[in-house]
Amino acid sequence: MIVLIAIITSFLRILNPYDVNPKMRLLPPSCHNLFGTDQFGRDILARTLAGSRVSLIVGMSVALLSLVFGIPLGLVSGYFRPASLFLMRLIDALMAFPSILLALALMAILGKPSLVNVIITVGIVYIPRVARLVYSATVVLRETTFVEAARAIGSSTFRILWRHILVNLISIVIVQSTFTFAFAVLEAAALDFLGVGIPPEIPSWGGMINENRLYLTIAPWTVVFPGFFLLLTVLSLNLLGDNLRDFLDPYLRRLV
Amino acid sequence: MISFLIKRLAALVPTVLLVITLSFFLLHMIPGDPAAVLLGPNATPEQIAALKHSLGLDRPVFVQYVKYMARVLRGDFGNSIYFQQPVLKVVLSHAEASFLLATLGLMVVILLGVSSGVTSAVLSRTAYDKVFLTFALLGASIPSFWLGLLLILLFGVRLRVFPTSGFVSVLSTGNLSNLRYLVLPALTLGAVNSAVVARVTRSAMLEVLHQQYIDVARAKGLNSANVILKHALRNAAIPIVTVLGFVFAGMMATAVVTENVFAIPGIGRLVVQSVLRRDYPMIQGIMVLVAFLYLVVNLATDIVYTILDPRIRLT
Numbered sequence: 080m081i082v083l084i085a086i087i088t089s090f091l092r093i094l095n096p097y098d099v100n101p102k103m104r105l106l107p108p109s110c111h112n113l114f115g116t117d118q119f120g121r122d123i124l125a126r127t128l129a130g131s132r133v134s135l136i137v138g139m140s141v142a143l144l145s146l147v148f149g150i151p152l153g154l155v156s157g158y159f160r161p162a163s164l165f166l167m168r169l170i171d172a173l174m175a176f177p178s179i180l181l182a183l184a185l186m187a188i189l190g191k192p193s194l195v196n197v198i199i200t201v202g203i204v205y206i207p208r209v210a211r212l213v214y215s216a217t218v219v220l221r222e223t224t225f226v227e228a229a230r231a232i233g234s235s236t237f238r239i240l241w242r243h244i245l246v247n248l249i250s251i252v253i254v255q256s257t258f259t260f261a262f263a264v265l266e267a268a269a270l271d272f273l274g275v276g277i278p279p280e281i282p283s284w285g286g287m288i289n290e291n292r293l294y295l296t297i298a299p300w301t302v303v304f305p306g307f308f309l310l311l312t313v314l315s316l317n318l319l320g321d322n323l324r325d326f327l328d329p330y331l332r333r334l335v
Numbered sequence: 336m337i338s339f340l341i342k343r344l345a346a347l348v349p350t351v352l353l354v355i356t357l358s359f360f361l362l363h364m365i366p367g368d369p370a371a372v373l374l375g376p377n378a379t380p381e382q383i384a385a386l387k388h389s390l391g392l393d394r395p396v397f398v399q400y401v402k403y404m405a406r407v408l409r410g411d412f413g414n415s416i417y418f419q420q421p422v423l424k425v426v427l428s429h430a431e432a433s434f435l436l437a438t439l440g441l442m443v444v445i446l447l448g449v450s451s452g453v454t455s456a457v458l459s460r461t462a463y464d465k466v467f468l469t470f471a472l473l474g475a476s477i478p479s480f481w482l483g484l485l486l487i488l489l490f491g492v493r494l495r496v497f498p499t500s501g502f503v504s505v506l507s508t509g510n511l512s513n514l515r516y517l518v519l520p521a522l523t524l525g526a527v528n529s530a531v532v533a534r535v536t537r538s539a540m541l542e543v544l545h546q547q548y549i550d551v552a553r554a555k556g557l558n559s560a561n562v563i564l565k566h567a568l569r570n571a572a573i574p575i576v577t578v579l580g581f582v583f584a585g586m587m588a589t590a591v592v593t594e595n596v597f598a599i600p601g602i603g604r605l606v607v608q609s610v611l612r613r614d615y616p617m618i619q620g621i622m623v624l625v626a627f628l629y630l631v632v633n634l635a636t637d638i639v640y641t642i643l644d645p646r647i648r649l650t
Contacts, residue, residue, distance in 0.1 A: 172353035175626040177588035180606060184618050187610045188364045265478055269592050272480045273607050285480075292484055292596075296492050306481030314476040321472075 126282040127305050133283040134264050134312060137198055141263035142256045144202035145209040150252065152206070153213025154240050158221055167214065170207040178204050178262075179269055186275045197276050201263050212255055216248040250327040254320055261316035268309055284309040336641075343637065347630055352404075354626040358619045359403050363396065412620035417612050422620035426602060432502050432517075433590060433601035436524065439517050440586055441579075443525020444532055449575060451529075452536025457563060459541060467533070474530030479589045483523040483596035490519060500598040520597045524589050528582045535578040539571035546570075572643045580636030584629055 156166035185200040229239050270276030271285030279286050284305040291301035370387040387393045412422035455467035491499030503513040544567055552562045591603035609617040
């Protein structure tokens with residue numbers, strides 16, 4: 080649903096999220112502006128819909144980033160003992176920082192707020208989490224009979240990792256990445272809300288809530304609608320993850 | 336017990352050292368000259384050189400690293416650029432609000448999370464259970480800052496029961512009624528984090544309630560409350576404590592956001608402001624301290640296990 084909205088609105092340019100209309104500041108929801116307007120007279124509906132695009136881009140990119148880096152890291156440190164000594168300690172250390180704190184520090188390093196920096200930052204926060212999951216599944220799978228058999232018939236290490244281990248843990252990783260998607264959307268919104276995420280002129284849900292919280296008492300709709308969409312997005316991703324987990328082999332869950 | 340503690344503390348050492356190392360590289364990963372970034376665009380070359388010297392940035396990286404490590408291990412985190420005071424002192428002056436908020440939040444989590452999890456396990460497959468599961472999912476998905484703002488709107492603005500923002504020290508005024516400033520923030524913090532606890536409690540309780548010793552206890556004629564609280568909950572406690580330790584970390588993260596929503600002068604607000612002010616020593620210090628706190632909480636969770644379940648050997 081949310082994906083559809085994001086795609087449709089990027090083609091439909093009737094509602095302009097950047098249209099400033101000083102005469103229509105902080106209007107309550109009406110048939111002209113379904114969700115009301117903000118302090119610059121911008122349409123909340125248009126901005127909320129535009130915000131879905133930003134959220135989905137961030138969530139999807141972070142999920143991809145965490146897979147691209149997290150899976151190899153987890154596989155290597157799970158399969159080769161010496162590698163795990165160093166890599167897992169590093170991952171433990173990274174995970175000792177609460178997610179938002181790490182993200183804040185990384186945003187401070189990267190300097191200026193931008194969409195790409197938000198993606199990199201939140202990505203770095205979630206890579207260790209995927210790596211950890213892949214690691215613990217690999218450690219178990221490494222000792223299974225079929226991996227031993229593959230080793231005995233002389234399969235190369237790469238082939239074992241790719242054809243025997245990865246294939247067996249891919250479903251938990253897929254489930255995890257839907258949750259990563261959901262968390263990344265929340266996390267990025269929190270960064271936007273704290274004013275260190277995406278620059279405020281780009282409509283994002285967190286940024287809108289931050290901007291409009293000053294008008295909370297006189298124009299609650301400016302805060303309620305973007306937050307509701309954020310909740311809806313995260314909720315549907317979590318539901319998707321829950322159902323996927325129940326659908327995919329429950330045996331795999333016992334591995335981790 | 337003592338040898339267990341020593342072993343666990345020794346295992347913490349590499350992680351702590353790595354945490355400090357990561358925080359060291361924080362300052363060195365800033366693109367360009369850190370001193371120039373710290374002073375802003377209007378700094379003269381002399382000022383930059385002076386700051387470089389005082390931060391030790393003009394020496395080889397390895398020397399800087401060893402010095403930094405030695406300093407941090409002694410508990411010296413340097414001076415905040417903005418406050419012109421030792422980092423540790425500034426952090427401690429912000430600690431009361433955060434500590435009280437975390438304590439109250441944890442109380443909400445335990446009260447709300449554990450009790451609703453237990454009741455829904457006992458009443459599993461009833462309408463109550465379905466409603467509970469929906470709320471638990473909602474709680475896991477709701478953005479904390481949005482929930483906080485909605486609570487402000489409802490309780491602070493419409494009903495006027497609680498103050499909407501700010502914080503008055505309880506320690507210095509000695510007045511416990513000042514805790515009212517923390518009611519809405521603690522509710523926000525608690526509600527968002529209790530969802531996970533509730534779900535884990537429910538599944539742990541469900542598993543235990545199917546065990547034979549529960550049937551035995553019932554057959555002996557013990558009343559339901561006794562069976563549930565003494566026999567079942569105690570055996571379901573391990574996963575619950577695990578997730579509580581985990582939630583504590585989540586609470587530290589949510590607290591950063593919550594403190595900013597309610598304008599509470601705690602460590603979470605301090606860190607966001609430090610990021611906006613580019614006060615790097617402050618950020619470094621907070622990161623190390625918070626990570627250390629997290630590791631200590633993890634250790635404490637492990638110790639609690641052994642108290643809850645004597646069968647877990649201290650190895």
